[in-house]
Amino acid sequence: MTRLFNDPADFADEMVDGFVAANRSRVRKVHGGVARSTSSPAGTVALVIGGGSGHYPAFGGLVGHGLAAGAAMGNLFASPSAQQVTAVAKASEHGGGVLLSYGNYAGDVLNFDAAARALTEAGIEVRTVRVTDDVASAPATEVHKRRGIAGDLCVFKVAGAAAEQGRTLGEVTAVAERANDRTRSFGVAFSGCSLPGADEPLFTVPEGRMAIGMGIHGERGIEETDVPSASELAALLVDKLLTELPDGVDVDGARVVPILNGLGSVKYEELFVVYSAVQRLLTDAGAVVVEPEVGELVTSFDMAGVSLTLFWLDDELAELWAAPADSPAHRKGGAVPQERLPEDVLTAGEQVPVAPGSAESQASARVVAEAIASIRATIDDHVDELGRIDAVAGDGDHGIGMQRGSTAADTAARDAAARGAGAGTVLAIAGDAWSDRAGGTSGAIWGAALEALGRVIGDESRPDPATVRSAVHAAAEAVLAFGAVPGDKTMVDALVPFDEVLGARIEAGDDLLTAWSAASAAATAAADATADLLPRMGRARTHGEDAVGTPDAGAISFAHITAAVLATLHTIKEGHHG
Template sequence: MTRLFNEPSAFADEMIEGFVASHGRWVRRVPGGVARSTRSTPGSVALVIGGGSGHYPAFAGLVGQGLAHGAAMGNLFASPSAQQVYNVAKAADNGGGILLGYGNYAGDVLHFTQAQDKLRAEGIDCRSIAVTDDISSAPLAEKHKRRGIAGDLTVFKVAAAAAEAGYPLDAVVGIAERANERTRSFGVAFTGCTLPGAPEPLFTVPAGRMAVGMGIHGEPGIGETGIPTADELAELLVKDLLAEVPDGLQIQGARVVPILNGLGSVKYEELFVLYRRVAQLLAEAGIIAVDPQVGELVTSFDMAGTSLTLFWLDPELEQLWLAPADAPAFRRGAVTAEALDADELTAAAEQLTVIPDASDESKASATAVLAALHAAKAVIDANVAELGRIDAIAGDGDHGIGMERGIHAATAAAADAVERGAGAGTVLELAADAWADKAGGTSGALWGMALRAVGHAVGNTERPTAQAVAAGVAEAKRSIMDFGKAKVGDKTLVDVLAPFSDALTAAVTDGSRLRDAWGTAAAVAEQAAEATATLLPLMGRARPHAEKSLGTPDAGAVSMALIIRAIHNTLTDTTVTTLLKENA
């Protein structure tokens, strides 16, 4: 279990603060994560990596000369927001283009893609590589669906070395893609992990059993078995990895980097016992082991488990893998680095957001928006534990915590914006940015998109009408379904958002006032949330847990229905409704 913490909600920020304080020779704090504190070559490609916190040395431990230029650091087990990724990328940019690298998880894909789009809109050439090394998470025919685990290291290391050597962006991307295609990993776990302040682990493995193929957030693999001896486990890992050799390669005579990774609680001495047999098996197969790595490289807090990665080299990849690097958690060879000066170290300080002009009517309506957010905050605070419990059945159990972080940040941002004279549209848009930034994960991205869509629809010139609000909700539905690719029936928040939006639009079109139309649609949302209990999840981390989730509603659908009803309660308050322009 995690023993040392203050406020659980502050753990990630305090961890980053301590990491930077103890590793200032390599990194500096920037909004959203860390960047090199040393000078990079002007005009070179910048590699920006990232993901949720809780996996150290990934990702911040890999920032330094010869490795990444920056790391976007999300909350615990939650992807960094698009704004965090963007901020880190801007701080790391050397003028030669940016490559974003991350594990293939839904939240990471959403946020890094949004950041990529924003960087491209500014004229910065930006590409992405999603690592897909975990063979247990999808069959070879669906390799694009596989998770990224300890294979992150091989892809990031060679891509970074190529960037350091002056390769142009196209070539760096090609190296990263080739490394990803030549990297295979397989892991097991003996116990789950416990987040700071949590009373119990996110997931459990039955006593005396071993989960085979489990992911680094507790995602299931291909089953369970009794705990083997170290030699038996080595034979299992090597056998399964050698059953899937990258296209065009032969086992006999192949040069391979083996990486035996500890997930948090397996001691180094145990890993050495295990690697002893791994090395024997690789040699017996005719494989030449190049620069073996044994230790903690991609962890999962205090999870007891291990994974084996095989990185199949060619001459260029081997040269890049062996190139010098100097990062807090990965060092080899001699690297010459020049520290940034004091002004450069503080150049990425956050700046106060400028508040656009707004009409008096819109400023008055911003108070109603803030009241709705406060109501949403209260209902999430009251249900955070239950949302976590529901999510733990089919996912990783962090939905309640993520929603709590998101709505708290959104409400604080909205209150500040109202205090500074913002209109309703701006209040919603700043709340959206804060929610996505602090919540992270897939739900953070989607709620950010939803609030932003409604904010754009209501604008800053008039009091929000029922038609404008309904149009904003409809746009939120469209953009979320387009971007997240979920549809009704996939057991996600879309199963609530879509029927709610349709019912709201229909009621407003029929002439209902906003509060009445919202109330009718809220009842539809609640029924839709309950109905998700009968569905099998087809998206995100819950997908592999499909059978376990039957009989339990989707956590994202439930939280959306709770917030919709809480907002309706503010609309029935005459103090609030006088601030909104109702239909006759």
Template sequence: MTRLFNEPAAFADEMIEGFVAANSRWVRRVPGGVVRSSGTPQGQVAVVIGGGSGHYPAFGGLVGRGLAAGAAMGNLFASPSAQQVYSVAKAAENGGGVLLTFGNYAGDVLNFAQAQERLLAEGIQCQTVLVTDDISSAAVEEKQKRRGIAGDLTVFKAAGAAAEAGMTLDEVVDVATRANEATRSFGVAFSGCTLPGAAEPLFTVPAGRMAVGLGIHGEPGIDETDVPTADGLAELFVTSLLAELPDGVDEVDGHRAAVVLNGLGSVKYEELFVVYRRIAQLLTERGVVVVEPDVGELVTSFDMAGASLTLFWLDDELERLWTAPADTPAYRKGALEALAPAEAAGEAAAETEAAIAEASPESQQTARAVVAALEAAAAVIDREADELGRIDSIAGDGDHGIGMQRGIRAAVAAAVHAVELGGGAGTVLEQAGDAWADKAGGTSGALWGVILRSIAAELGDDAAGSRDSVARGVTSASDAVMRFGKASVGDKTMVDALVPFAETLRSEIDGGAGLADGWVAAAAAARTAADGTATLLPKMGRARPHAEKSLGTPDAGAHSLALIADAVAQTLTNSKKEEQHG
């Protein structure tokens, strides 16, 4: 379990602060993560990696010459926000364009895509390569749906070495794409990991049993078996990976492969070496030529007891890139001369305070009601955070409660500040949405940012928020979330509660109901729909590979939306009563 922490919600920020203080030779902090302390050389492609915290040495520990130019570092097991990715990419880019590369998880895809759009809009060349190496997470026919696990390292290393060699952005993208296609991984776990402040691990495995096919976010395995001997585990790893060869590898005999035996957090190096002993024997017996293997903790999952094996099938160019020198805090090959730290002044992506538009007194009054609603939402999320984490851990990564807390607290703080500066309802909601998306990260952070900004656009700053403008805003939010998140009703996501909420509110308002009464009815519809997700199988996100495990448990995102809808309904009802008795 995780024993050393202060405030759980602040753990990632404090960890990054300490990491930078201990590794200033290689990295410096920028808003959203870290970049090389020496800077990216003029004209060199900036390979920007990233993901949630809790995977050290991924992702910050892989920033340095010959590997990544920067890493966007999100909250525990949660994607960095679009703002964080953009900020790191802007700080790392130096005229050669940006390659964004990361594991294929829904929140990362959403947030990195938003950052890419922003970079492209500013005229910065930017492309993306997803890592999809985990053979357990989808069939080979749907390998584009696979998640990225320890194969992150092989793709990042090949891309970083290609950039260091002076290749163009298109050439680096080609290398990263080929490296991903040539990489396969398979993992197991003997126990789950425990997030800071949590009383229980995200999943448990009975004594003497082993979860097979795990992810790196505390997701449970897709199967379970007896714990084998070290040799037995080696045979399971090798047999599983040799059963699926990438295109172009028709015969393993004589083919070269880089091998990564990765510890997930609690398995000792000595144990890994015992397992690797047999892996090396088995690969040699099959005629595989092993090239510069790595054994150790490379892409972890907090304190999870587990391991994974990665095979990276090499051609001449990929072998040169795999064996090329690298110098980072946690991963080094060969030798590179030391460089002096670059000047850090004038970061283009530094955080700036958003402007407050002029607002009418009526809109300012609505803005104060918005703050009251957000504060009520924050109170219920604080109360239910542990339960939200428990629900999310059934088939996901258990970070939903912490992520919602970080997001709603940031939203409240931003809203209060905007109201103090005279902001109207539209501006207050917009800034609250931006703060939520930035501080929460992950899928839920991105989607709640979309929700608040969509409602903000309908309310504006010129008039009091009417029941019709609120209903239009919620409908717009529902449409935007489905468009942005690519989910539909029935996929077991937030959408299952949001759509009936929006439809019921619109119907009630059209039928003549006041905002408070209409919202109460809509909140009841959202609650019924959220509870109903317990019978659904997830078709999106990290829970998808563990669909059967989630049966009987509602979707965490739908449940939290219903909680917030109920809290706001109570606030509106209380306000209505005060007006009637005023």
């Protein structure tokens, strides 16, 4: 288990602070993660990588000369928000465009894609390469569905080397895509991992047994077996990866980089024993082993597990793999002199600017801030319940994620309202903060919903019931754009009835309080009814049968939030009558 921490909610932030303090010669802290503290030639491509924290040395440990220009670092096992990715990319780019590269997980895809759109709108050219090396996560016919695990290093290394050589964004993207196409990984786990402050691990493996194909967040493996000897494990890993070779690769005479990765608790000495057999088996198969890596490269806190990656080289990839690199966690070749950035750049910070709203909108902004404070209090009251519900078929982090997001939104909304922002701006800033702090899919969804609310509400006048109705509908459309539909057992199952009832009651002439009350009741009933549904979206989809009989955590949290806003509306009405 993870033993050393202060407040578990602050763990990721404090980890980044300590990492930067220990590596100031290579990295600096920026909003959303880290960037190089050394200069890069103008006009070169910036490789920006990222993902959830808890996998060190991925991702911050791979920022430096010959590797990444910056890394967006989300909360523990949660994708960085679109705002984090955008901020890191802007701090890292230097005129040659940005290549975003990351493991292929739903939350990361949503947030990195949103960041790519924001960067494009800002006039920065962007390309994306998702790493899909884990052969256990989808069949060869559906490579686009595969996860990214320790094969990240292969893609990042060659892309970073190509960028350092001054190649164009298109050229850097092409070699990164080819590296991904020629990389395969497969892993096993002997025990689960525990997040800071957790009483129980995220998953367990029976004593003396081994989960085959387990993901780096505890995603279910494809089978289970007795723990083998080191040589037997090496044979299992090598045999599996040799059954699926990249197009055009013939093992006999082919150059291959083996990467034996420890997931957190397997000691280096054990890895070396396994690697001895791995290299022998590859050599016996006719492969030519080139510059292997053995150690912790993509971890999962204290998970006991091992993965093997095979990166099949061609001449160009071999040159880029061998090129010099100097990052906190990965160094290759001779030292390269680097110039430190000016002090004002290293210490630069950002505060979201606020344009004052009208007097009417400022008054509404204070109401919005009160409502968001009520949402935070409600989530705090139900955080354990939401975690228990989510743990049935997910990873149990919904409550924590919602708590982080609502807390950040509350702080940001209060600050923006105090600085004279209008209601629309307060909602937009709160959405940014929610998405930024919560990370993951739910963070992206709530960020988009609040941004849509704010866009319609605006900063000019006090919103009437019709405007609120239009804003809620815009928020619903923003959430539906993520792909879920009613019946998928998601937040959408409560959101759509809420939107429909609110619209119908306001159109019928009800005041906002009456209409919101009816809509909140509909959302609560719909959320409870999700207990009967089989999940068809999200991580719970693969554990569908486990979720029947339990409502969806996202739908339940949405219902709680509508009730919290209702309580604020009641308070305001009573205050006006008092």
